[in-house]
Amino acid sequence: MIALESIQLxxxxxxxWVESRGTHWLSPGSLGLRDVAKVMIxxxxxxxxxxxxxxxxxxxFRLEYHxxxxxxxxxxxxxxxxxxxxxxxxxxxxxxxxxxxxxEEYSIDFTGRAYEPLLLREGDKLGVNLRETAxxxxxxxxxxxxxxxxx
Numbered sequence: 001m002i003a004l005e006s007i008q009l010x011x012x013x014x015x016x017w018v019e020s021r022g023t024h025w026l027s028p029g030s031l032g033l034r035d036v037a038k039v040m041i042x043x044x045x046x047x048x049x050x051x052x053x054x055x056x057x058x059x060x061f062r063l064e065y066h067x068x069x070x071x072x073x074x075x076x077x078x079x080x081x082x083x084x085x086x087x088x089x090x091x092x093x094x095x096x097x098x099x100x101x102x103x104e105e106y107s108i109d110f111t112g113r114a115y116e117p118l119l120l121r122e123g124d125k126l127g128v129n130l131r132e133t134a135x136x137x138x139x140x141x142x143x144x145x146x147x148x149x150x151x
Contacts, residue, residue, distance in 0.1 A: 003043055003069050010039045023066075023075045033065070033078055037088040040076075045069040047092040052102045055079075061108060080108070087113040 004017050004024060011031060018025045028036050040047070045067040053062045060081040065088075067074040078085060087110035088095045099110045 004072065004074070007039055007043050007045075007069075007074075010043070011036065023073045025075045025077070028076055028078065033086045034088060034091065036076055037065070037091050040067050040069075040074070041091055043069065045074060047088070047094045048073075050095070050098045050102060052106055052108070054106065061106065063102070063108075083107055084109040084111050086111055089113050 004026075008017065008026065011026075011028070013026060013029060013031070015027055015029070037047075046069075048066040048068055051064040051066065053064075054060075055062060060079060061083075062077055062079050063085060064075050064077045067076070083106075085108065087099055089099055089110070090113065099113070102108050103110060
């Protein structure tokens with residue numbers, strides 16, 4: 001059994017892996033981030049990074065967690081409607097910097113950890129760097145930007 005199938009079984013996910021642009025994607029369904037991270041670490045996957053996208057309008061955010069599994073790039077996306085998600089820093093120290101950057105850039109709180117704000121520029125407030133505020137008609141512009149990111 002290959003490692004991808006093993007992870008799928010450990011997580012109890014029936015949906016198959018989807019390969020796209022060199023990444024194997026798995027939808028976590030209703031599983032929590034920390035449960036998925038524990039299985040990835042137990043499977044000897046190495047945490048790489050998190051990619052964060054603000055969804056159009058007031059739809060929240062999509063955080064894509066990227067892992068290296070014996071040279072295979074694995075992506076597991078999590079959607080959040082609010083502005084917080086569990087931290088995995090205590091499970092994988094490699095998550096420290098990117099969690100801190102996403103916290104600063106999008107004002108997303110990674111719960112379960114304490115950290116000092118990085119603040120890119122003195123006097124900045126959290127979330128002012130990349131987070132868009134919802135304004136009438138903004139969802140069309142946000143959708144266009146998401147299409148551009150997908151390229």
